[in-house]
Amino acid sequence: MIAIQTEDVDIGNLIARAKQRGTGAIVVFDGIVRDDDIREMELEAYEEVAVPELEKIATEAKKTHNLLSVDIIHRIGRLAVGENILVIVVGAGHREQAYEGSRFIIEAIKAGVPIWKKELCKDGDRWVPGDHQHGCGTGK
């Protein structure tokens, strides 16, 4: 399943569906809204481009890391501290493939998929500048 959605993700269901006869390892990446002294986080996406790009990343990950299954669900909208932002579930025959495939996917998403985050802070809001610094105030 590849999706961008406002709803939360049933991770247990994704894991259950990822299990196939040849599956020996499942790696779950769960990106969460961290408490960087923020009130909430707001996410937006260029969905018409982001979903095909996520599908392309999943296809490439399957091919290059010999994965049996890939699920990527990225949430948008307003999220509170502790909520899931991004869930990646990969299934493979062996742990090395699963770990490496999961890492490949998250790095590819951060590098190029058109999704943005805004941190809603107590003293104002700020757009997260790519894969760089997070947190309200300075020096974080």
Next chain:
Amino acid sequence: MTVKIRFFARFRELLGTDIVVEVPKNKGLLDLVKETAEKNKEGYDAIFDEKGAFREFVILMQNGKRLETSDAPKIMVADGDEIAVFPPVAGG
């Protein structure tokens, strides 16, 4: 002909999005985005430098395909095009 311009993230907040504009034939992409952004100085300054070129970090798409911003002056838009302009991505 009509072209849709979509701004995202900070650019959207400053300039709006899903802006449909009527443009003449042989309209250049750079001029189109400039003219659309000129309605808000802060929005314009976020996208363009003092020489009127796209800032280094700005990402451009034409119908979902990325373009080099340096090519924008010579790229013409076509009827029904969707142009997207956005800052660096920050998903994940």
